[in-house]
Every structure is written in C-alpha cells, then in structure tokens.
Amino acid sequence: MGTPTYDPIQTVTLGSPANSVTFSSIPATYTDLILVMDATADATADCSLTFNGDSSALYSRTVLDGNGSSATSARSSGGTNIPINYNGALVTTNPIVNTINIMSYANTSVNKTILVRNNSPSLGLALIAGLYRSTSAISSLTLVLSGGHNFATGSKFTLFGVKSA
C-alpha cells in the first residue's frame, strides 16, 4: 500500500488586513506544493506571486480566461512576478478561490512551473500556466495585492506538500 500524502505545511488566516502573505522556510521534503487561497480584499485588486523574495525579471505566464460572457487568452513574459488572476480579481464581497500547483519546487535542475486555477465568481475565472526561470529550490513564496490594497481579515491561505514517492 502506498504512503498517504497531502500534508498541510502551514495555514495563514488573517486576523487583520494585510497587503501580502508570505510562506517561508518551506521544507524541501516534498515533490510538489499546492497553495489554496480563499480570500477577499478591501477593494478590487489583482494578486501576484513571487518566489524566494526574487523580484527580478524571471517570470512569465500564459492565461486562458473567461469573464462570464467571452473567453480570451493572453501572455506576458519577462515580468517581475506572476499575476495569478486575469479578469478574476479579488473583490470585497464574494471570496475568490485560487489553487496554485507548484511542481518540482525543490528540484535544483529545473526551472519552476506553476498551474493556477483562478476563480472569482464576481468577475471571472482563469487557467494560468506560469514559469519562474530559476533552478533554485523554492523556500519561500509571497502573495501581494496591487495598488497597496489589503487582503481582508479572515482570508485564508493553506500550503500543502505532496510527495510522489
């Protein structure tokens, strides 16, 4: 019988508004990471992701997006972060649900790819493929809202570790 795995590493539930959420000292003992966020904001705001405190131009993404009436696709490269929503921004009322899969995060032979499901029932949803062009193991990740806006109190972020063997 295989070994069960889908381990919660850390959960952050905001007791007060915050512009950013950081998971640090991520153990290198898993194969993949999954970050689940259930959050609102103090105003309509976009959310972006960086790794290891790195804000150099090593990030890119491709997006498939729907806003409830039309579908679009877009891409960006050479960015200083990965935006993890397109039309589906955070709002003040209905929470967004984002799941972020980070594959082979501790593998120092590969650049890091992520797959994001962005769900904003108010504004739209997207499937985002992202790339962090660094072979460094990911030991921290940070989510930040645009425009100086804050994640609202009660917003919840959970980081899970998944082992492949």
Added chain:
Amino acid sequence: MSTKTLIQTISVGAGGAASIDFTSIPATFDDLVLELSARNTADTPDAHIAFNGVSTSMADKWLYGNGSAAGSLSNAGIYFEMVRSTYTANVFSSTSIYIPNYRSANYKSVSIETVTENNAAGALMLLDAGLWSNTSAINQITLVPDSGSFAQYSLASLYGIKNS
C-alpha cells in the same frame, strides 16, 4: 500527516439514481473535495449542485472549450456537465469540485473542473467558478441532473481536507 480523508463514496446501481446526495457531512474538516465520474441516462449534459437542500442564491461563471471554440458564460446556479446517453458507450465524465472553508460564516466559493471527452464531437472541457451566497456551514451536497438520472456505474467520492 496526510490530511485528505475519504468521507463517503456513492456508487450508482442498476436503475440509475435521480440524484447523488451526501448528507450529515461531518464538521471536522476545513475543505471538501468531491470527485465524480458520471453519465446521464438522458440525452442532455447539464446537472446542478445544491447545498443543504437548496439551490437558490447561487451563481457561476464558466470558461469552456469544445474542441473547436472557447467561450464563457454565466448562470444563476452552480452547474456542471456530464456525458450524455447518446455519447460513446461506456464513457463517463470526470468532475472535481473543491469547496474551501465549507464551515465558515462567509459566502461559499466553489472551484469546479469537468471534462466530457468521448472521442467524438460534443466533448467539453469546463472550468467553473461558483458562488453560494449563504453563510451557513455546508452539511449536505446534492448533485442533480437537470433531466434524466445518473446512470449505473456513476461514482462520487467526497473527501475532507484538514488545513492543519
């Protein structure tokens, strides 16, 4: 410590089932995941979700592709699709429904993925952002075909996830 725990599996027997109903969901987890393999006895694909026996105060947005075009639409409900009775035999759709914070006193947002690939036209890939504008904890999840019934061998499994 692994945290994804099987709560219940419902397997549809001969004669089909008008709905799949998970009741008395324990309040001991943080998130829920429902995995569904389904086929309809009718020649329609649509099905919807009810929480705690109600399907009001619900809405969703879809992003979909059908093999020739992509689109997006909105519904006044939380819907997904499954393989129709006329699709390739012995093929079932796959649906994954993620419900974070199902016990919270906030509105409930839901993330859904569905695929109805059947080696023929009419297949669909569907992403769904759903919302239940209700602050009650979820203790019941009901899946209901809009027409027809779940066919024999449809299978639904509900998992609980703990965040710590």
